[in-house]
Amino acid sequence: MELLAIPTFAINSQGRVLIWNRACERLTGVPAASVLGTDQHWRCFYSMPRPTLADLVLQDRQFDVPQLYDQHVRRSADGAGLTAQNWCDMPRLGLRRYLAADASPIRAGDGTLVAVVETLRDMTDEKQAQLALEQLATRDGLTGLANRRCFDHTLQAEWQRALRQQQSLSLLMVDVDNFKQYNDAYGHLGGDECLQRIASAVASEMRANDLVARYGGEEFAVILPNQALKGAAIVAERIRCRVEQLQLPNMDSHVTVSIGAATALPAPHNEISQLIATADAALYRAKHMGRNRISLTEAWEWAEKKLAQS
The missing domain is CATH 3.30.450.20 (PAS domain)
Structure with missing residues (x-):
């Protein structure tokens, strides 16, 4: 030996x-x-x-x-x-x-x-x-945030954990307002830099166990484990303010974001798709109400209202 x-x-x-x-x-x-x-x-x-x-x-x-x-x-x-x-x-x-x-x-x-x-x-x-390859497989190349694949996997894991521990799970959908006009004015390189700066601003507001991902295009998604709707609203407002403080010029104003927030208490009869759809609906309302704002919905209440209407 x-x-x-x-x-x-x-x-x-x-x-x-x-x-x-x-x-x-x-x-x-x-x-x-x-x-x-x-x-x-x-x-x-x-x-x-x-x-x-x-x-x-x-x-x-x-x-x-x-x-x-x-x-x-x-x-x-x-x-x-x-x-x-x-x-x-x-x-x-x-x-x-x-x-x-x-x-x-x-x-x-x-x-x-x-x-x-x-x-x-x-x-x-x-x-x-191996870790470098995993990083490439789970990270968005432009922003360095988690990519859509990583988001889907993490949301599934957090949903199952929230179900086991009977904890709430919140989701934020964050969309850059009037991003097409920004791209038209500053070109795709300018648009890329804009997304990178916004990604950094959003990530700076996260806790250690939160996840922020580039959901697609100019849209970001934030998973907030064990976070009630009130807490999610506070995080969403901090993100909105942080992006506004970047003062990135866009047309006659600055780049802003609209945010839809949804919270659910996972149960066997609920589905993850319901939480995503609820957050998306809240984001649409924020856009419809004038942008640069947040809109809140509790997913299980939304589901109950839909069932009652049907």
Whole structure:
């Protein structure tokens, strides 16, 4: 094991390091002398205490793997060996690395567990390339916001979560007023810059768990999880004011946005399409009432009125 080109370490039945080969030294920046005989090998990979994959095999804690690792599988036929991948802090090196780990038990003739061996592979470059591809697949090329595909996926996920947790879910539809005239006056390059600045303004008003996406053309959509209609109205008004403050010239005035807001409490008999349609209807009302304003609707109330009318 000492001469293997693959980073490898082994722990005994008490969780103390037996082997820390040279490849593992190079990977972690930690010399073997610092870790042999100790149970502090986790410090080579993480800033906060947490078990390595070898520790989980030793402690028969395979059911904790999903909470600790991004990807994981059971490798051996008896289910004792584990394979997993995760980001590691690598404190000694001062940088994060994405490592693939394999941990396998070593047993005596009577089946007693005497040690666990863990091998490691640095997959940082592959992971970063994968993330870059995912970014291209989910981001709008012009504005850097989430694209329509990402919006659809996220809205579906948030709807299901709101359904499970019985929380409200709000949606804003944001449309740039008189954008055709802006394009005619400043050309498509000017129009692109206008959309980029508006995208930044909208994104600046988001919480960490909100999502703003380019829905299409000059229209943006904002998903507000666990946000009631009153809260959605406050966010919508902040967005409207922020865009107005950009003071982008358009005809005799400045570029503004109209916003339709809708809120629903998801239930088994409701559908996501109803929430989108309600927000769209609210946006149409804002446009019809003179633009540069917000219009609000609660989706389930709207649905009940439609049913009553029918």
